[in-house]
Amino acid sequence: MKRLTSLFVMLLVSASAFAYTTNKIVIPDIEGYKTLKGDFHIHTIFSDGKVWPETRVSEAVWEGLDILSITDHIDTRSRKWIKSGIISSDCDSDTPYKLARKAAARQDLILISGGELSRNRPSGHTNLLFTKSNEKIVIEAEKFNDDNAKATEAGFKEARKQGAFIMWNHPHWVKYSPNETVIGPVQKKFLEEGYFDAIEVYNAECGYSPEAHDWCLKYNLAIMGCSDAHDLMFNKIDYMGGGHRVVTLVFAKERNVASVREAMNEKRTAVYADEMVFGREQELKPLFDACIQVKNVKWSKKGVSCTLENVSSIPVRITKAPGSEGYRYTRYIIIPPFSTIRFSAQPLSNTGGSASLDSSVRKVVANIFVENFHIGANKPLKTAIKFVR
Numbered sequence: 001m002k003r004l005t006s007l008f009v010m011l012l013v014s015a016s017a018f019a020y021t022t023n024k025i026v027i028p029d030i031e032g033y034k035t036l037k038g039d040f041h042i043h044t045i046f047s048d049g050k051v052w053p054e055t056r057v058s059e060a061v062w063e064g065l066d067i068l069s070i071t072d073h074i075d076t077r078s079r080k081w082i083k084s085g086i087i088s089s090d091c092d093s094d095t096p097y098k099l100a101r102k103a104a105a106r107q108d109l110i111l112i113s114g115g116e117l118s119r120n121r122p123s124g125h126t127n128l129l130f131t132k133s134n135e136k137i138v139i140e141a142e143k144f145n146d147d148n149a150k151a152t153e154a155g156f157k158e159a160r161k162q163g164a165f166i167m168w169n170h171p172h173w174v175k176y177s178p179n180e181t182v183i184g185p186v187q188k189k190f191l192e193e194g195y196f197d198a199i200e201v202y203n204a205e206c207g208y209s210p211e212a213h214d215w216c217l218k219y220n221l222a223i224m225g226c227s228d229a230h231d232l233m234f235n236k237i238d239y240m241g242g243g244h245r246v247v248t249l250v251f252a253k254e255r256n257v258a259s260v261r262e263a264m265n266e267k268r269t270a271v272y273a274d275e276m277v278f279g280r281e282q283e284l285k286p287l288f289d290a291c292i293q294v295k296n297v298k299w300s301k302k303g304v305s306c307t308l309e310n311v312s313s314i315p316v317r318i319t320k321a322p323g324s325e326g327y328r329y330t331r332y333i334i335i336p337p338f339s340t341i342r343f344s345a346q347p348l349s350n351t352g353g354s355a356s357l358d359s360s361v362r363k364v365v366a367n368i369f370v371e372n373f374h375i376g377a378n379k380p381l382k383t384a385i386k387f388v389r
């Protein structure tokens with residue numbers, strides 16, 4: 001069946017120059033680290049999702065993910081759903097992880113336990129990742145059912161005892177932030193007390209939050225992006241049209257749980273959503289170098305040229321940046337996934353006309369902006385294509 005699907009995808013690709021060659025997200029490793037793709041926020045029938053945990057595992061493997069964390073709502077409401085629905089009453093908020101773990105054991109997928117502590121305002125929703133017992137967290141939170149901020153804090157304290165990693169979810173959700181995305185007094189307290197390790201800068205339901213991106217930079221938090229899917233992935237994503245789920249990229253030393261956690265603690269993460277990448281300069285610069293490979297460099301009197309090969313699923317958009325005024329090169333380039341383009345830089349005379357490249361010139365630097373790699377709110381990555389002979 002999988003082979004048939006691949007064949008179908010390949011046939012579609014041959015019909016459209018811009019279609020993708022695979023349903024799997026392909027992003028190369030960067031210098032010193034493996035680039036792992038993870039979804040750290042997703043729901044199942046164990047809260048308000050529509051699919052079983054095992055299905056979440058299959059979907060993740062199909063899309064080429066390395067890491068998955070099923071994060072059903074862990075609160076009184078979900079516990080009532082579990083106990084009143086089609087699910088056996090001996091299940092609890094740790095059951096989805098146990099079921100998914102069995103399925104993931106047969107697959108090449110890193111599964112991380114977690115839950116979404118979804119108290120109402122003013123505390124809002126948070127994901128607790130790498131938990132040992134979601135049930136213990138719910139029990140602690142429920143002791144303060146008449147005060148959401150206290151309930152959340154009690155849940156955080158138990159989560160911390162378990163060594164959990166805490167992400168502030170969708171701070172830009174219009175239901176809780178109808179006019180503007182701000183750090184409310186409760187979140188300010190949580191930030192100051194060091195509870196937050198990460199913010200969900202991109203949530204597939206709410207989109208991108210430039211404010212949250214800048215808060216991650218300001219407060220040194222991990223930049224995360226997640227699907228928060230409740231429905232079947234195939235109902236949400238137009239895979240045949242080249243779509244993919246929102247993923248967090250984790251730049252890990254090894255492909256295992258301990259290395260994923262170490263990378264997240266050290267904030268070596270980024271987000272790949274739609275055709276955009278959001279992160280920090282120190283990760284996005286090497287990521288660009290890994291995705292766009294400079295090959296077949298040729299020097300001549302006219303200038304220097306090369307092939308730029310995109311070895312990733314990410315379409316890359318480049319514009320000319322200041323600092324290379326002595327050279328003429330195309331001001332706007334799109335390099336589609338898995339494709340190559342020719343790129344050349346030609347020297348200019350003082351009057352702006354063509355000049356010949358002196359053989360004594362050993363280095364040419366073509367400064368560029370990578371328009372779809374953002375290292376802050378509305379801030380494209382500035383880097384360069386460098387030629388040395």
Ligand SMILES: [Zn+2]
Binds near residue numbers: 116118125169
């Ligand atoms: Zn939520």
Ligand SMILES: [Zn+2]
Binds near residue numbers: 041042043116228
């Ligand atoms: Zn959610």
